[in-house]
Amino acid sequence: MFWEIENIPQDRIALIDDVSGENITYGKLKEECDKFALRIKSEKKRLIFLFCDNTVDCVIAYLSALRSGHAVFLVNARMDAELKNSLIDVYQPEIIISIEQMSSLSRNYKLEETGAKQFLYFNSENKKEVHKDIAVLLSTSGTTGSPKLVKLTHKNIQANASSIAEYLGIDENEKPITSLPMSYSFGLSVINSHLMKGATILCTNKSMVMREFWNTFNQHKCTSFSGVPYNYQMLQRLKFDKMEIPSLKTMAQAGGRLSEEFIRFFYEVAKKKNIKFFVMYGQTEATARISYVPFNKLGDKIGSIGIPVPGGEIKIFLDGHEINTPKVEGELVYQGPNVMMGYAETREDLAKDDELNGVLHTGDIAYKDEDGFAYITGRLKRFIKLFGLRVNLDEIEKMIENHFAFAAACYGTDDALKILIQSSGNSDAEPVKHKVIETYKLHHSVVKVKCVGAIPVTSSGKRDYKAIQEMDI
Numbered sequence: 001m002f003w004e005i006e007n008i009p010q011d012r013i014a015l016i017d018d019v020s021g022e023n024i025t026y027g028k029l030k031e032e033c034d035k036f037a038l039r040i041k042s043e044k045k046r047l048i049f050l051f052c053d054n055t056v057d058c059v060i061a062y063l064s065a066l067r068s069g070h071a072v073f074l075v076n077a078r079m080d081a082e083l084k085n086s087l088i089d090v091y092q093p094e095i096i097i098s099i100e101q102m103s104s105l106s107r108n109y110k111l112e113e114t115g116a117k118q119f120l121y122f123n124s125e126n127k128k129e130v131h132k133d134i135a136v137l138l139s140t141s142g143t144t145g146s147p148k149l150v151k152l153t154h155k156n157i158q159a160n161a162s163s164i165a166e167y168l169g170i171d172e173n174e175k176p177i178t179s180l181p182m183s184y185s186f187g188l189s190v191i192n193s194h195l196m197k198g199a200t201i202l203c204t205n206k207s208m209v210m211r212e213f214w215n216t217f218n219q220h221k222c223t224s225f226s227g228v229p230y231n232y233q234m235l236q237r238l239k240f241d242k243m244e245i246p247s248l249k250t251m252a253q254a255g256g257r258l259s260e261e262f263i264r265f266f267y268e269v270a271k272k273k274n275i276k277f278f279v280m281y282g283q284t285e286a287t288a289r290i291s292y293v294p295f296n297k298l299g300d301k302i303g304s305i306g307i308p309v310p311g312g313e314i315k316i317f318l319d320g321h322e323i324n325t326p327k328v329e330g331e332l333v334y335q336g337p338n339v340m341m342g343y344a345e346t347r348e349d350l351a352k353d354d355e356l357n358g359v360l361h362t363g364d365i366a367y368k369d370e371d372g373f374a375y376i377t378g379r380l381k382r383f384i385k386l387f388g389l390r391v392n393l394d395e396i397e398k399m400i401e402n403h404f405a406f407a408a409a410c411y412g413t414d415d416a417l418k419i420l421i422q423s424s425g426n427s428d429a430e431p432v433k434h435k436v437i438e439t440y441k442l443h444h445s446v447v448k449v450k451c452v453g454a455i456p457v458t459s460s461g462k463r464d465y466k467a468i469q470e471m472d473i
Helices: 026-039 056-068 081-091 154-168 185-196 211-219 229-237 260-272 295-300 347-351 393-404 426-440 465-470
Strands: 013-017 023-025 047-052 071-076 095-098 110-112 119-122 134-139 149-153 201-203 224-227 250-253 276-281 291-293 313-318 321-323 330-335 342-344 359-368 374-379 383-386 389-392 408-413 416-422 447-452
Touching: 013 026, 013 056, 023 026, 026 056, 047 056, 047 081, 056 071, 056 185, 056 201, 071 081, 081 347, 134 154, 134 185, 149 154, 154 185, 185 201, 185 224, 224 229, 229 260, 250 260, 260 276, 260 295, 260 393, 276 295, 291 295, 313 359, 342 347, 374 393, 383 416, 389 393, 393 408, 393 416, 393 426, 408 465, 416 426, 426 447
Parallel strands: 013 201, 047 071, 047 095, 071 134, 224 250, 250 276, 416 447
Antiparallel strands: 013 023, 095 119, 110 119, 134 149, 149 342, 276 291, 313 321, 313 330, 330 359, 359 374, 383 389, 408 416
């Protein structure tokens, strides 16, 4: 397991509870995890649902589930109750751990009165097999309740945590803050990679747009901040360049494309403040991370997703053949020890063996430059055809964001391109429409643009295209 507690001084602080201020040492953390693991122990491998937030108790429950040898599915505790029950119906977990009492569970689940900070529900009915190698299950869709899960092994978690710790230079002196949900692969990777190195994690549920978040950050002298594009867009609005955060040493961005203008802004500010700013790329299917841009190369590689994480390899394939010529586009294929076993959409899928053998076809279209740095240009499935012309929706979003300096979201059908732009004034719609028509040689009748106050995002900060399409233009 990635967390080898015996190698870390027992009196070192592992977790800080933002609300109570309690410090949990690595020795205390091991003791609490061992006790919790005993309560959920069984001879047969079980499936655990952990409805979690960013609290010390949820981190302990997660680590305990790993130590118990069971498979644990991390679910955002704030997910809609109906969606929670739908997932329970599909997967029928033997154990449910929740931070609040669940009133609508079926009668098959019995609540164990523990007096603890979590509510434990057990279903003793015999269930179908869970593969011996599965350690963690994560959703591919944030808070939408999709039953499609990513199956990760202890080896996956170990490998990804190790590579992240290596290229970010994580050691026992680091103190990150939980700025992302731990049920999201990026947020979980922050916890895994720092615990592996004996660092101290400040656990908070405060939003980074709140003043209290940054007051807490400064009070505890946190050293790093991790965020998705939405977080960085909000950070610029908060006038990050004028904020006083003397302890901040590292900033990391992943979870989607950040526009080149925003990257330049944070690169320049980080350079002035002597902060290492890492732009990264990953997928839940690769446990979290696939590539990164070394902070000292970012100025020359803005727009790139970088080089593979240690232990991984990036290749470009076109029509089934690997492309080694610079600037030629194809599908980005990643190979490494952090690639998932495969997907699960039913309880029966949890018994299947490894279906990918360490090779992940990402679905992203990309090319490499002469230095081996990769650049993503779109998604295989993010295309529409207008009058027979193939239109890359991701490319249009990127163009709008770079040219107009505000967020955009594109979707559509084969007879209409629809664009939402995040702008307070309706006057911005016409210039955007004109630019798109002019750039891509489209007929004005098929392009529709609407200004909105905020583009919908998921709990992990990615564009929520399902909600976006429901805002139909």
